[in-house]
Amino acid sequence: MDSEERPAKMRKLDHTLENMDTEIAESAPADGASDPPDTTLVDELPHAEMSNDDENHDKLPGDAGPKISKNQLKKQRRLERWEAGREDRKVVRKEKIKAKKERIREARAQPYAEGEENSGEAIKRRRPGILGTQVPITVIFDCDFNDLMFDTEMKSMGLQITRCYSDNRKAPFRAHLALSSFGGKMQERFDGILAKQYTSWKGFQFFSEDFVHVAEQSKEWMRGKDGGDIAGALKQNDDSTEDTEEEGEVVYLSSDSDVTLERLKPNSTYIIGGLVDRNRHKGICYRRAKSRGIKTAKLPIGQYLDMKSRQILATNHVLEIMLKWLELGDWGKAFMEVIPRRKGGVLRSELEEGGKEGEQGEGEQQDEQEEGGQRDEQEEDTADNSGPHIHFKEGDNSAEGGTAKDLQSYAEDEASTPSAAVEPRLPE
Template sequence: MDSDERPAKMRKFEHGDDEADDKIAIATVPVTAGETETTEATGDAPAAAGEKPKISKNQLKKQRRLERWEAGREDRKVKRKEKAKERKERKRENWKEQNMDENGNVPKMPPSRSPRHFVGSGTQVPITVIFDCDFEEYMYDHELKSLGLQITRCYSDNRKAKYKAHLALSSFGGKMKERFNGILAQQYTSWKGFQFFEEDFVEVAKKSKEWMATPQDDDDIGALAKASEGEEQAEHDASSEEGEIVYLSSESDNVLTHLKPNGTYIIGGLVDKNRHKGICHKRAFNRGIKTAKLPIKEYLEMRDRQVLVTNHVHEILLKWMEFGDWGKAFMEVMPKRKGGKLREDGDCDQDGSNAGEEEEEDPSEQEMEAAAKEAVEDAENTANLPETVVIETMKGLPIGETEAD
């Protein structure tokens, strides 16, 4: 019995040795790095090439909704024209009924809105605000659309302001330029007081000195006339002639106390839900540009640290030029949902409530709709596209955050 089993065991042992020898022989065959990479690549290739990237159900729903929206674009355009025609006809009939005299004469209807390219009665001041839009690679498509809406809102706010700044947009290109030339039909080319440049913010800041060179009477520039009270007069004169260039960033150690005549202030056009912290500050530091943050914690008590949207930063600067008071400017602009209130004198939170540090909660659907409608109605050159902009905003294009504060 034992003698019968022993050869079988020997045969199994010898077979194992042969397998081991074969494995060793295979392992010792030289293989080049290129062959290794090719083998690994071809092994993974079927999965990568044969399978489409998986997307969530929500993303799939959004994609299908967007496809339906694009497919019905022409039909909506026809319906908008029909509705506009019907509204005009109703207004004409109402005007005729209310204003016809005894002889059947009807006076001419007044225009329903201000003429296109109408510039408000505000005073132009020697201040430039530049929107640095060289962050396309850091944003998703819906965030780029949101930024476009914010830029439109900035133009609208500036046009209505009591004291207007010169506006400029740097690094204008890519998808933003495609959008402004396409769906917005190049309306930006007629915006008064707003210039668009392909160059970066440093080059545009140099150009800003040219359009701010026109002398201004101190009586006509609001808070700027009082901006440097308490400073040495010689220092004030020198800074006023040369102007300053400041990149607004919440990571800065400097606090912006006031705006200076001939000053240029740069706002980062970044809508990223605060994924890329410090990118604006680093960008300015690398280019040798001074940075500063708005004095939010010095004037406001906030429920938590907040991120300001691009148009809010711009509007705060406009309100400061009007009031000469940061506290009043903040209270005029800050949304009520943020729960901000003025600080008492000497009460200053040490941890700081500065924009660009934490993510702001998304606005509600009603707030997005109201903001979109206001931006469209106020900007005279986007008045022809209310439904397009409003519906795109309602389709999940949050009025996002910017790192500038």
């Protein structure tokens, strides 16, 4: 086989072997000693050359690495442009924040220029970061129900607790908040997913003890210097003649209770069951309170609202209703502002007013119908007395008092008479 017809690998191997033979011949001893040449390197060279050729066989000329698709290349370039513009975006973001602060500053200064310093809206605008008035009321969330909730329900319970803190912080009249039996899955979620943000919450304390122990401690901080002032609806409903010992009561709120909560009292502690169970464990909070000797009561929902669904509310809704009552002093208004519309709650006072208006409208309509009937009767009497009344006999062309021919002539005579105002009534 000629050298031109050999494969490239074989030519490269032959070229390498020829070079090796030349080097061996040049390095042979001068005295003509015939030492056997070392062919170890020669035996290993074909394998090394072939392996290198196999690795480079799939690589195209000029390739520096593995090829990527066009979409991947676009994404890579877009990411590079995004990283390159990071500093520019930071500058733009700072300018936007600065402009927003300037607008807020101008909006706060506008009421003073217009002479609205004493208006309520002006006070709200110039005090955006000031907390509401602290009142001597404590609300405890009993969260000793970890074993009764699924993971999704535990997540919902955590969100409700977070919402409670937010609502209380924004309310014009704030209550002391506490969480009892803090541990297990609830604590794992607050420490992990929520990154221990609860440790910086102001006015919200977390305890591993049960609600009875926390209720005893709440009496101490409500009597302290930061216990709060009697304000809002507490001040309006405060009765100085009432026994002061009853003002420090502890009540577990439960919809299964027979006692209705009429109003909130100063220096009192109200316990809400922190349970999301889709009504699987009925009456568990009520039995839990009774077993520990704690009073129970329910919100007066039935007295003020007519609801199409169950009167069981979420934890954050119960707290928000209590905060609204402290602000408004009216349970009905508090319910209507907080309870979701999907529950179909309607004020009973509105239903009663609507019923009275409906009865009044029905009475007026009945009077109109009676008056209309009387007018119809009068018109019929007038028509009857205005002319002759002639009756035909059924199945006969003759009429009482004369024949049909006599009737026709009578009608013609009456029509020709000027004094005739009404034509005779002919049968249909």
